[in-house]
Amino acid sequence: MTRLIFRAYRPSDAGAVSQLFREVYGDHYVQPDVYLPNMISQHHAAGRWQSMLAVDDARVLGHAALCCDTLSNTAELALSVVHPAAQGQSIATRLGRELLRQSGSLGLTSVSIKQVTHHPYTQRMAEKIGFHSTGLLPDYVPSPFAEPLPETIVMGCRMVEGCEHPLPDIPWPERYRALMKHLCSVFGTRQAIASRSEMPLQIKQHQHRFDIVIPRLNRHLLQQLSQLPRQWAICARLELSRHFTRDLRSFSALGFAFTGLMPTPGGNGWFALFHRGVQSRPLNLNCPHMQQLHDDLQHNANATIGHRCADAPIGARSAA
Known part of the structure; x- marks a missing residue:
């Protein structure tokens, strides 16, 4: 098995990242920006996306990103995708953990995640890297798995070390x-x-x-x-x-x-x-x-x- 390298996104990666989403989700991914490499480049150039990749000698096999709103101190861990040929190696977990490690240096106070419910893997990964589920968003987006019912989402939140987000007592x-x-x-x-x-x-x-x-x-x-x-x-x-x-x-x-x-x-x-x-x-x-x-x-x-x-x-x- 070829050794995987985990590294930050480079401007030359846009086309390969887009191709990865096409190979895994076909035409059904809910974020259309990934189908235009120019949009991927634009988001990174503007600082809205901070991506980590898993690559081998030939291609990009895994991707995840922190998606930040302008002038916000929060971000979403999103756009997580792993090629079927590389599954079973905890790639999504490793990418997510590395991005969370960087979140404090980016000035973030918290990170959210939208966990799909069509399968249990995203929920297990989120729990493993420290997210806590807080609520449900039923029938939230069209299914990225070409299912007839919309995808229900579990919201998760993780605080950056040293930050708080208290509830009313x-x-x-x-x-x-x-x-x-x-x-x-x-x-x-x-x-x-x-x-x-x-x-x-x-x-x-x-x-x-x-x-x-x-x-x-x-x-x-x-x-x-x-x-x-x-x-x-x-x-x-x-x-x-x-x-x-x-x-x-x-x-x-x-x-x-x-x-x-x-x-x-x-x-x-x-x-x-x-x-x-x-x-x-x-x-x-x-x-x-x-x-x-x-x-x-x-x-x-x-x-x-x-x-x-x-x-x-x-x-x-x-x-x-």
Whole structure:
């Protein structure tokens, strides 16, 4: 077997990196930039991507990158791919570990990861190199494996040594107390204070899903959310606050399921995630806390389908 070399990306690697993604994923990878070597070069030249490669004498066999937002102190460990001929050598783990080792010198405070659920390997790798799963993003992107259902993602977060990202020190609902106790032990806690968030209310459509960002929930906004079309698949990201238990009840009354937490961009806060209108599917997840969230989500989805069928006219029920 040819000895592998692990090294940093070079400008001359763009074409080989693009070819690696084509060989592994065909036309189905969810980040279209990898299909244009010029885009790969552009991201590296601008400092948005910091990549590590695994190469032999002939070709690039593995790739992973830290993807950074402009003027942000956080990054995502992403674009991880290993050629089938080189699998079984812990290449993704070694690339990820090296990039995390560099994260402090890049001025980062935390690194996130989106773990696919079609197979268990990304989840196992993320846990092995120190990520902690915090929440689910159901039906998040088209499947990179050419599957009919969209890919559900497990969000993971890892703090750079010496940095913190505490959760508010508040009472947690009994159903999610074990999850929150675990996350508080990992990320720490701080006194819960009134939010001074400057994030605006946002709503955007991403293919089949509507993403809503909510800095704070009030009675008027809750009424408007209740009037959104019932057939919409919605991901709501609500800034986590001392009102979480009340907000959880409000969203549950609208048919949403709680699916965990994710860090807010460019700050030290957290989003509470709520989803409605997801597709029914079985998943076996590596993290027991994420498995509980998925099981609750599926129960909620099946109950919603049942209510829709019960509310439908008799003729429509027969047609279904």
